[in-house]
Amino acid sequence: MKTIQMPDRGRPVKNVGPLLGLCLLLVPLAVQAGTPTIKLFPTTVLEEIKHTGNVAAEMETGLQSVIARLDEQQKLYIESKCEGNEGDPGCEQIARQMGKSYLEMLNIMGEKLPEMETAVNSTSASLKKRIRRELGQKKTSWTLQELLVGAQTDAAAKENRPTLRGRSGMRLSDRFHQYYKLVARSGGEVNTSLAVVASDIYLDMQETSNLISRTREEIARATLMEQLNQSFGTITPEMQEVVAGVKSILFGEDQEILPMTAPPASQPKLAYESPLNL
Amino acid sequence: MNIATKTLITTGLAGAMLAGLLTACSSNQTRATVCSPPKGPNLDEAIAKARFDLETGCERQFDAYFTRLLTIAEGDPKKENKAVFSDFLVWANDEGLLSKRKARETYTRYFGVKYVSLISDYSVCAQTCPRQQDVMRDMSSELHDKEQGLLKVSEDRLEYYRANRLYQEAELVLEATCTACAEDYE
Numbered sequence: 001m002k003t004i005q006m007p008d009r010g011r012p013v014k015n016v017g018p019l020l021g022l023c024l025l026l027v028p029l030a031v032q033a034g035t036p037t038i039k040l041f042p043t044t045v046l047e048e049i050k051h052t053g054n055v056a057a058e059m060e061t062g063l064q065s066v067i068a069r070l071d072e073q074q075k076l077y078i079e080s081k082c083e084g085n086e087g088d089p090g091c092e093q094i095a096r097q098m099g100k101s102y103l104e105m106l107n108i109m110g111e112k113l114p115e116m117e118t119a120v121n122s123t124s125a126s127l128k129k130r131i132r133r134e135l136g137q138k139k140t141s142w143t144l145q146e147l148l149v150g151a152q153t154d155a156a157a158k159e160n161r162p163t164l165r166g167r168s169g170m171r172l173s174d175r176f177h178q179y180y181k182l183v184a185r186s187g188g189e190v191n192t193s194l195a196v197v198a199s200d201i202y203l204d205m206q207e208t209s210n211l212i213s214r215t216r217e218e219i220a221r222a223t224l225m226e227q228l229n230q231s232f233g234t235i236t237p238e239m240q241e242v243v244a245g246v247k248s249i250l251f252g253e254d255q256e257i258l259p260m261t262a263p264p265a266s267q268p269k270l271a272y273e274s275p276l277n278l
Numbered sequence: 279m280n281i282a283t284k285t286l287i288t289t290g291l292a293g294a295m296l297a298g299l300l301t302a303c304s305s306n307q308t309r310a311t312v313c314s315p316p317k318g319p320n321l322d323e324a325i326a327k328a329r330f331d332l333e334t335g336c337e338r339q340f341d342a343y344f345t346r347l348l349t350i351a352e353g354d355p356k357k358e359n360k361a362v363f364s365d366f367l368v369w370a371n372d373e374g375l376l377s378k379r380k381a382r383e384t385y386t387r388y389f390g391v392k393y394v395s396l397i398s399d400y401s402v403c404a405q406t407c408p409r410q411q412d413v414m415r416d417m418s419s420e421l422h423d424k425e426q427g428l429l430k431v432s433e434d435r436l437e438y439y440r441a442n443r444l445y446q447e448a449e450l451v452l453e454a455t456c457t458a459c460a461e462d463y464e
Contacts, residue, residue, distance in 0.1 A: 132458040135451065136403040141396040141413065144455075148447045149392060149440075196447050199454030206457065271437070272357060274364035276385035278392055 038134045040198040052119040053176030059112040073098045117212045124205035315346035351431040388427025403459035
């Protein structure tokens with residue numbers, strides 16, 4: 001997958017409320033500035049993105065302390081050399097505490113995921129409708145290309161271009177806040193960049209929705225298994241995997257950040273324009 | 279004039295005509311062997327030879343000549359080469375070797391940022407999405423040609439960067455759009 005580094009990657013966004021409000025005000029103005037206009041981000045869609053970001057932030061806040069506690073307990077378990085020494089009463093106690101924290105994590109996710117899923121699916125459905133109509137039905141592949149090239153020309157000198165599928169390593173909520181920023185920034189670059197941003201968000205929503213759906217299916221089963229494990233005071237590899245997975249989804253992965261494909265530094269002379277160029 | 283003389287004259291004429299035909303065939307054979315794309319490092323000389331050959335019977339081998347000229351130009355890459363190839367294609371159109379449309383598409387394929395692979399008359403949902411994989415494969419091949427035209431022949435890194443960026447954006451937007459279009463019909 002081609003990835004271009006996102007600006008501010010991995011850095012938590014603080015005080016996002018006022019920023020998001022500002023974006024909401026800016027976007028309609030920005031959209032008016034361009035001709036011809038493609039309507040990919042009406043206010044309703046922006047509101048849905050904002051709501052999804054808020055729901056993700058709530059879930060993260062709820063899970064953060066539990067996961068931090070789990071990390072501490074796991075560290076203690078390893079430092080106490082409990083692996084392979086499960087019969088030890090002290091180790092059993094640590095394992096039970098870990099199991100309780102794990103159940104707590106599953107409960108929080110079980111409570112929050114339905115709301116998250118609804119929000120994500122709603123955003124995804126709105127974007128799907130917009131993309132299908134504005135890009136799929138109103139454009140040919142040639143006019144779509146012209147839209148993209150037009151934005152390239154307009155934005156060639158700008159530093160902060162919209163980014164492509166570069167979401168790894170970010171919190172889920174930060175991703176949504178990032179989307180806001182992208183949409184707001186794209187306003188000055190007319191519609192083209194918005195087509196890229198909308199596509200990026202839509203595909204991301206699709207993946208997130210599938211992930212949430214699969215996770216919800218697993219939660220009930222994982223909860224039952226852990227309740228059984230509690231009576232034995234053991235930790236399972238599956239439990240560790242689930243925790244690692246949740247951390248990766250919600251708080252970002254420690255993946256290597258690929259270098260951005262940067263344009264050449266040298267400024268071109270006056271470009272040759274052939275009469276044949278399409 | 280008696281019959282014998284008439285026969286002699288007729289035979290003579292027939293012989294002359296036959297000899298003429300044979301000479302013509304022989305001449306065509308020689309012409310065909312001359313149709314070899316230019317060699318050597320000098321692009322101007324190569325283009326002059328290509329023009330001569332293409333207007334004197336080798337027009338069917340236009341693509342081979344054009345490909346050879348690109349290879350020769352790689353030996354001396356510079357921005358001015360774009361204009362050289364543009365002029366060559368305009369000349370080919372004037373000579374009736376290529377249609378205007380074909381000349382434009384050929385130039386854009388190698389020296390333009392846009393992709394001729396994306397030329398279409400109908401909506402993305404209707405025409406492009408049903409053959410999305412083919413379109414992306416064609417674009418990938420065209421990007422390779424742009425690498426030759428823009429980078430290796432013209433040393434225009436900025437334009438090549440734009441073409442590459444456009445490829446990535448088009449891939450992303452088509453993926454999203456075609457997903458949205460497909461769900462429309464579910």
